[in-house]
Amino acid sequence: xxxxxxxxxxxxxxxxxxxxxxxxxxxxxxxxxxxxxxxxxxxxxxxxxxxxxxxxxxxxxxxxxxxxxxxxxxxxxxxxxxxxxxxxxxxxxxxxxxxxxxxxxxxxxxxxxxxxxxxxxxxxxxxxxxxxxxxxxxxxxxxxxxxxxxxxxxxxxxxxxxxxxxxxxxxxxxxxxxxxxxxxxxxxxxxxxxxxxxxxxxxxxxxxxxxxxxxxxxxxxxxxxxxxxxxx
Amino acid sequence: xxxxxxxxxxxxxxxxxxxxxxxxxxxxxxxxxxxxxxxxxxxxxxxxxxxxxxxxxxxxxxxxxxxxxxxxxxxxxxxxxxxxxxxxxxxxxxxxxxxxxxxxxxxxxxxxxxxxxxxxxxxxxxxxxxxxxxxxxxxxxxxxxxxxxxxxxxxxxxxxxxxxxxxxxxxxxxxxxxxxxxxxxxxxxxxxxxxxxxxxxxxxxxxxxxxxxxxxxxxxxxxxxxxxxxxxxxxxxxxxxxxxxxxxxxxxxxxxxxxxxxxxxxxxxxxxxxxxxxxxxxxxxxxxxxxxxxxxxxxxxxxxxxxxxxxxxxxxxxxxxxxxxxxxxxxxxxxxxxxxxxxxxxxxxxxxxxxxxxxxxxxxxxxxxxxxxxxxxxxxxxxxxxxxxxxxxxx
Ligand SMILES: Nc1ncnc2c1ncn2[C@@H]1O[C@H](COP(=O)(O)OP(=O)(O)O)[C@@H](O)[C@H]1O
Ligand SMILES: [Mg+2]
Numbered sequence: 114x115x116x117x118x119x120x121x122x123x124x125x126x127x128x129x130x131x132x133x134x135x136x137x138x139x140x141x142x143x144x145x146x147x148x149x150x151x152x153x154x155x156x157x158x159x160x161x162x163x164x165x166x167x168x169x170x171x172x173x174x175x176x177x178x179x180x181x182x183x184x185x186x187x188x189x190x191x192x193x194x195x196x197x198x199x200x201x202x203x204x205x206x207x208x209x210x211x212x213x214x215x216x217x218x219x220x221x222x223x224x225x226x227x228x229x230x231x232x233x234x235x236x237x238x239x240x241x242x243x244x245x246x247x248x249x250x251x252x253x254x255x256x257x258x259x260x261x262x263x264x265x266x267x268x269x270x271x272x273x274x275x276x277x278x279x280x281x282x283x284x285x286x287x288x289x290x291x292x293x294x295x296x297x298x299x300x301x302x303x304x305x306x307x308x309x310x311x312x313x314x315x316x317x318x319x320x321x322x323x324x325x326x327x328x329x330x331x332x333x334x335x336x337x338x339x340x341x342x343x344x345x
Numbered sequence: 346x347x348x349x350x351x352x353x354x355x356x357x358x359x360x361x362x363x364x365x366x367x368x369x370x371x372x373x374x375x376x377x378x379x380x381x382x383x384x385x386x387x388x389x390x391x392x393x394x395x396x397x398x399x400x401x402x403x404x405x406x407x408x409x410x411x412x413x414x415x416x417x418x419x420x421x422x423x424x425x426x427x428x429x430x431x432x433x434x435x436x437x438x439x440x441x442x443x444x445x446x447x448x449x450x451x452x453x454x455x456x457x458x459x460x461x462x463x464x465x466x467x468x469x470x471x472x473x474x475x476x477x478x479x480x481x482x483x484x485x486x487x488x489x490x491x492x493x494x495x496x497x498x499x500x501x502x503x504x505x506x507x508x509x510x511x512x513x514x515x516x517x518x519x520x521x522x523x524x525x526x527x528x529x530x531x532x533x534x535x536x537x538x539x540x541x542x543x544x545x546x547x548x549x550x551x552x553x554x555x556x557x558x559x560x561x562x563x564x565x566x567x568x569x570x571x572x573x574x575x576x577x578x579x580x581x582x583x584x585x586x587x588x589x590x591x592x593x594x595x596x597x598x599x600x601x602x603x604x605x606x607x608x609x610x611x612x613x614x615x616x617x618x619x620x621x622x623x624x625x626x627x628x629x630x631x632x633x634x635x636x637x638x639x640x641x642x643x644x645x646x647x648x649x650x651x652x653x654x655x656x657x658x659x660x661x662x663x664x665x666x667x668x669x670x671x672x673x674x675x676x677x678x679x680x681x682x683x684x685x686x687x688x689x690x691x692x693x694x695x696x697x698x699x700x701x702x703x704x705x706x707x708x709x710x711x712x713x714x715x716x717x718x719x720x721x722x723x724x725x726x727x728x729x730x731x732x733x734x735x736x737x738x739x740x
Contacts, residue, residue, distance in 0.1 A: 174642060174731045199646065205731075206644035217639045221354040229346050234645040280644065 119150035120185075121208075121284055121316045122171050127180030129166050129339075140166040141177065142339040148284065151314040153306060155321060155330035163339040164320040165288055171318060172209050172286045173201050184208055206235055210277030210315075212287040216269045218261040218276075224248070225257045228275045235280065243279060251275045251305065267298040274305065285309065287319040291326050303329040348649065352656040359629065366625040367665035369618035374669025374711045376611040378699060379680050381707065382673065384604065386698030391596060394692035395589045397535040399477035400445070400562030401571065403587045404435060404578060426557035427583055435561060438577060440569035445473040447560040448548050452519045464518070466541050468548030477564055481537065486511040486528035493546040498528040502538040515541070520551050534694040596690050603688060615711070618665075619718040626658050626722035634729050642731040651727035658719030659712065666711040670704045 129141040169175040181191035291299040406425035448468035578586040677697040
């Protein structure tokens with residue numbers, strides 16, 4: 114395995130059970146994987162196979178029913194302990210950038226305000242310069258003062274990406290980031306992701322239906338009924 | 346950009362809802378400020394009314410109802426007579442600085458109003474009465490020329506009501522006697538404005554009630570002991586004594602009942618508007634669960650979210666109660682008019698006295714209560730888990 118010393122995320126024997134009425138559904142079943150610095154990992158699989166669940170657990174947004182999750186060397190959750198909400202928030206701020214399938218821009222805030230959002234909570238004051246350079250990086254600077262409703266799907270996606278990048282995360286988690294984009298836009302986003310890995314050393318985990326888009330990844334894993342059917 | 350910025354933009358999103366909620370808060374601030382403004386204004390106006398009588402003690406004939414003094418203030422009817430010599434006797438007391446004898450007489454005037462009404466004439470002593478009320482000023486003319494002249498002095502409003510000026514004649518209906526208006530007083534903001542003054546002896550002669558009085562106003566010396574004087578007065582036969590502080594208390598007791606009712610209404614208004622605040626904020630939290638979850642994923646702590654929602658409540662409450670305060674101040678004249686109609690006794694002069702500290706305190710209190718009712722929704726918001734947002738995209 115390449116760059117074994119640079120493991121950013123580690124999942125060991127992670128399972129997630131959901132209760133649906135009286136029966137239990139195993140959204141994830143004994144999944145183990147690692148994500149290394151500066152690599153793109155694509156996760157594919159049919160709908161309902163547990164991709165989103167995996168992403169949420171890797172991103173410390175959700176706890177697994179069993180198993181262990183580590184971010185760098187820090188144990189987020191295992192059989193014995195679980196980090197506090199505050200510690201989790203700190204990790205989310207420092208390590209992760211999230212891109213959600215439906216962008217989830219705040220409709221009342223302008224493009225640059227949306228991108229600035231993480232700063233509001235970190236209480237950093239050098240925000241505007243960073244925001245401008247990131248907006249330029251994703252090529253949306255000219256839309257800075259527009260509201261989300263005034264943007265096209267592709268533009269919103271770029272804003273969502275800019276927002277995920279503004280805190281300089283070391284891992285970018287993207288759930289179906291090209292779900293609503295046409296093929297040219299999809300390719301542009303793919304290029305952007307590759308550039309991020311090369312220049313910033315960011316690790317990217319992306320979930321996608323689009324097998325063609327998945328080709329930008331260094332590794333592809335496939336989930337089926339909560340199990341890894343094609344371990345990397 | 347700060348959390349305040351985000352909170353304000355959120356409130357602007359549902360303008361009508363925010364406005365309605367603010368309106369509710371404004372309403373309770375308005376009611377509270379008006380109520381306490383009335384509280385302060387009524388008492389000081391009443392004090393002024395009583396001070397403008399010029400005397401601290403009113404001696405009336407025994408058997409007059411206890412509220413006689415109230416009637417007196419109102420220019421009322423049904424008073425009993427006492428012999429005139431009592432006035433001289435009282436003047437001899439060591440505590441007394443001055444006395445003025447008064448005789449009130451009312452006459453039914455069938456031409457007054459729609460179904461007739463009473464005209465009241467107050468006979469006053471031309472030598473002592475003006476001295477007791479040195480603050481009375483004339484717009485035109487002056488006091489009576491003779492102690493038994495057929496002359497009248499009209500209060501400002503009485504002159505307007507009767508439509509008489511100095512030099513005009515005024516008909517005393519029942520007796521078919523005309524008196525000449527020799528003076529019209531300036532507006533005093535007291536009961537005197539509505540009074541028709543005649544010389545004491547003239548009233549006695551016209552109505553054939555010689556040597557009697559209905560009231561004796563007694564002005565005491567500064568150092569006098571009112572209670573001791575009162576006791577002395579009770580030793581006199583056929584009289585009773587009403588001190589103006591008693592009158593004030595009686596009136597205040599009557600008004601307290603009204604105040605309690607209004608206060609309960611005010612409390613209900615506050616309660617309702619606070620439920621409104623809670624409802625609005627809770628609703629907007631429920632609608633925005635996803636968004637709040639996203640904010641958490643973007644690094645907001647539970648406390649950040651709590652503060653965000655709480656700030657929204659705060660802005661609503663501050664704006665609402667300030668608006669209510671402005672309304673209360675600008676409509677205080679109207680409120681005055683309305684309140685005047687429902688009160689057992691309304692003194693002349695402003696009933697509403699809205700001061701800056703009162704406004705600030707009410708705005709503070711309403712905002713405080715609003716913030717308390719915002720705690721629960723804000724806490725609910727703080728509990729939203731980031732996952733809720735991501736999960737609901739599946740739907
Ligand atoms: N909160 C939940 N409660 C109950 N079942 C859930 C919940 N979230 C996901 N599941 C179930 O877990 C399985 C995996 O879901 P998910 O990870 O969203 O799949 P994917 O993203 O690959 O479509 C699905 O069967 C889904 O219905
Ligand atoms: Mg999914």
